Amino acid sequence: AQTVTQSQPEMSVQEAETVTLSCTYDTSESDYYLFWYKQPPSRQMILVIRQEAYKQQNATENRFSVNFQKAAKSFSLKISDSQLGDAAMYFCAYDGPWEKLTFGTGTRLTIIP
Amino acid sequence: DTGVSQDPRHKITKRGQNVTFRCDPISEHNRLYWYRQTLGQGPEFLTYFQNEAQLEKSRLLSDRFSAERPKGSFSTLEIQRTEQGDSAMYLCASSGGLAYTLRSGANVLTFGAGSRLTVL
Numbered sequence: 001a002q003t004v005t006q007s008q009p010e011m012s013v014q015e016a017e018t019v020t021l022s023c024t025y026d027t028s029e030s031d032y033y034l035f036w037y038k039q040p041p042s043r044q045m046i047l048v049i050r051q052e053a054y055k056q057q058n059a060t061e062n063r064f065s066v067n068f069q070k071a072a073k074s075f076s077l078k079i080s081d082s083q084l085g086d087a088a089m090y091f092c093a094y095d096g097p098w099e100k101l102t103f104g105t106g107t108r109l110t111i112i113p
Numbered sequence: 114d115t116g117v118s119q120d121p122r123h124k125i126t127k128r129g130q131n132v133t134f135r136c137d138p139i140s141e142h143n144r145l146y147w148y149r150q151t152l153g154q155g156p157e158f159l160t161y162f163q164n165e166a167q168l169e170k171s172r173l174l175s176d177r178f179s180a181e182r183p184k185g186s187f188s189t190l191e192i193q194r195t196e197q198g199d200s201a202m203y204l205c206a207s208s209g210g211l212a213y214t215l216r217s218g219a220n221v222l223t224f225g226a227g228s229r230l231t232v233l
Contacts, residue, residue: 004155033219043202045156045224052219091155099210099220100146100169103155 002027004094006104013082014112020067021077021107023092033095034068034075039106040088048090051075079109087111117225119205125231126195133191134228138207145188146222147180148204149173156204162188163210195232202227 003026013019025034036048051059051068058066063080079086092104118137126132138145143164148156159178160170164185174180177195182188192199206222 042226044226045204045206047221050219050221095220100158100161101222102158105153105155
């Protein structure tokens with residue numbers, strides 16, 4: 001079974017600084033997708049960024065970028081120029097050929113003004 | 114279409130009672146998913162539908178749980194004889210499914226705000 005591990009239960013960062021959230025996963029598949037979802041205190045999950053495993057280029061969405069290391073099965077999220085609105089739970093998720101998401105336990109990100 | 118809607122947002126019930134949650138997905142999405150999320154944990158997969166067909170059920174979905182999507186549109190999740198361990202947030206999500214994945218490269222799920230269940 002696929003597993004997703006987020007080893008940082010909590011992280012904090014000063015506003016305008018950069019923070020990196022870690023994620024590792026375990027799979028025997030070669031073709032899959034990885035996602036980062038954000039869950040603000042209102043608790044609705046929002047997609048932040050996605051990465052297709054067959055693409056070597058790391059995905060980027062404005063201030064959000066990933067470092068995808070397929071051999072190491074690592075998928076970290078970098079948030080640049082952190083803003084107060086970035087405060088939330090961040091979940092790493094894996095989507096294999098069965099097309100259901102397997103989530104990690106999440107990282108709570110606090111932004112310090 | 115304003116996204117995925119879930120009702121009720123919060124349900125408080127006594128142990129042993131039955132509860133039902135409803136999810137209205139994005140209208141053009143043919144896949145619908147149910148997840149359960151307990152405090153401090155990530156969402157855990159329960160079941161999903163493609164149109165009206167229930168394609169997979171997790172082992173987490175005991176006999177007391179049943180989900181339906183009778184016309185391939187909205188879905189209901191019923192929990193019979195609730196237990197305190199059922200207290201959780203129940204999340205619904207929808208997606209365009211396989212055809213959308215092939216076209217856009219990923220099966221992106223859109224989540225609702227969730228239905229919080231408290232069993233006393």
